[in-house]
Amino acid sequence: MKENFFDRSIDELAGILGDLDQTPYRLDQVLNWAYVRTVPDFSGMTNLSADLREKLSDILDLDPLTLVDRKRSRDGIEKLLLSLGDGELLETVLIQEKGYMTQCLSTQAGCGMGCTFCESARDGLSRDLTRGEILAQVATASRVLGNRRRLRNLVFMGMGEPLKNLDEVVPSLEIILDSRGFDFSPRRVTVSTCGWVPGIKRLSDEGLGVNLAISLNAGDDGTRSEIMPVNRKYPIKNLIKAAREYPLSNRQRITFEYVLIDGLNDSDDDAMKVAGLLKGIPCKVNLIPCNETSADYMPSPEARSTAFQKVLLDSGILATVRSSRGSEIGAACGQLRASSK
Numbered sequence: 001m002k003e004n005f006f007d008r009s010i011d012e013l014a015g016i017l018g019d020l021d022q023t024p025y026r027l028d029q030v031l032n033w034a035y036v037r038t039v040p041d042f043s044g045m046t047n048l049s050a051d052l053r054e055k056l057s058d059i060l061d062l063d064p065l066t067l068v069d070r071k072r073s074r075d076g077i078e079k080l081l082l083s084l085g086d087g088e089l090l091e092t093v094l095i096q097e098k099g100y101m102t103q104c105l106s107t108q109a110g111c112g113m114g115c116t117f118c119e120s121a122r123d124g125l126s127r128d129l130t131r132g133e134i135l136a137q138v139a140t141a142s143r144v145l146g147n148r149r150r151l152r153n154l155v156f157m158g159m160g161e162p163l164k165n166l167d168e169v170v171p172s173l174e175i176i177l178d179s180r181g182f183d184f185s186p187r188r189v190t191v192s193t194c195g196w197v198p199g200i201k202r203l204s205d206e207g208l209g210v211n212l213a214i215s216l217n218a219g220d221d222g223t224r225s226e227i228m229p230v231n232r233k234y235p236i237k238n239l240i241k242a243a244r245e246y247p248l249s250n251r252q253r254i255t256f257e258y259v260l261i262d263g264l265n266d267s268d269d270d271a272m273k274v275a276g277l278l279k280g281i282p283c284k285v286n287l288i289p290c291n292e293t294s295a296d297y298m299p300s301p302e303a304r305s306t307a308f309q310k311v312l313l314d315s316g317i318l319a320t321v322r323s324s325r326g327s328e329i330g331a332a333c334g335q336l337r338a339s340s341k
Helices: 010-020 026-036 050-059 131-145 166-177 197-206 221-227 236-245 268-278 302-314
Strands: 066-072 077-083 089-096 101-104 108-110 125-128 151-156 189-193 211-215 254-260 283-289 318-321
Touching: 010 026, 010 050, 066 131, 077 131, 089 131, 101 131, 131 151, 131 166, 166 189, 166 197, 189 197, 197 211, 197 236, 211 236, 236 268, 254 268, 254 302, 268 283, 268 302, 283 302, 302 318
Parallel strands: 101 151, 151 189, 189 211, 211 254, 254 283, 283 318
Antiparallel strands: 066 077, 077 089, 089 101, 108 125
């Protein structure tokens, strides 16, 4: 069985090519075809000899994910359902912005964190994705869009908890940021977490400079533990400490995601608690009225969302109420599940 091309590091690819072809610049040619032009097979690498293309095709697969389904919403969101080699499914989302696209990447098949407002956790965790399966989502999206450069931002906010799969996420980030790989600026890459504190610390130590997003969703431990089981292991005090210690460059901020659930976590008192927790942290807060899932939750009314935002703004904290996009195709925040399985 062929290996996923994207599971191989650049040094490993150099070794493979060195065994097949001693030409010094051959590695750069292959990397450009794979990561910049994102060709789906070696036959498209026209400046390589036919013999080398055939040998590489025999051992490596440039297109390891199968596109099962593709849906597009009226508000410019596109969702791709992808099948892995073992039949597991994942979803990745493309978000149309003004003049560019953002891709939402999955890092696990399913999710084991159990957040009650999120569909990804409904069936539990099947398995971690490999670095190659993470990277292949970027390659697949680039082919769908027709040009890698149309992708401007990558957000690790799809299915799964990225910080519980750092053994694969970190190598994928290294390729994403490498000028010989997908060549993204660290400022254009965001890794999200539900609050896995050891992962925040490890990501800090890696020194990659990527943005950090934290799903907060409550200002007190009682409420947060009710909707986010991770809080029972790593309560808010530990989470905020890890956030304060996360290294930030000039003008870089931590993003706190806050899903507003009617009558549960959306009062002015809740907002005051959040403002107190985040005081002094360079941050912004995305307020997201909860989307429809199988959970028995309702989104906060617009007036309540605006009032919550005002409390944060009055406390000197940048806060935005995000509009829901992609919900008609199950692609909005908290809705990814690969339900076609």
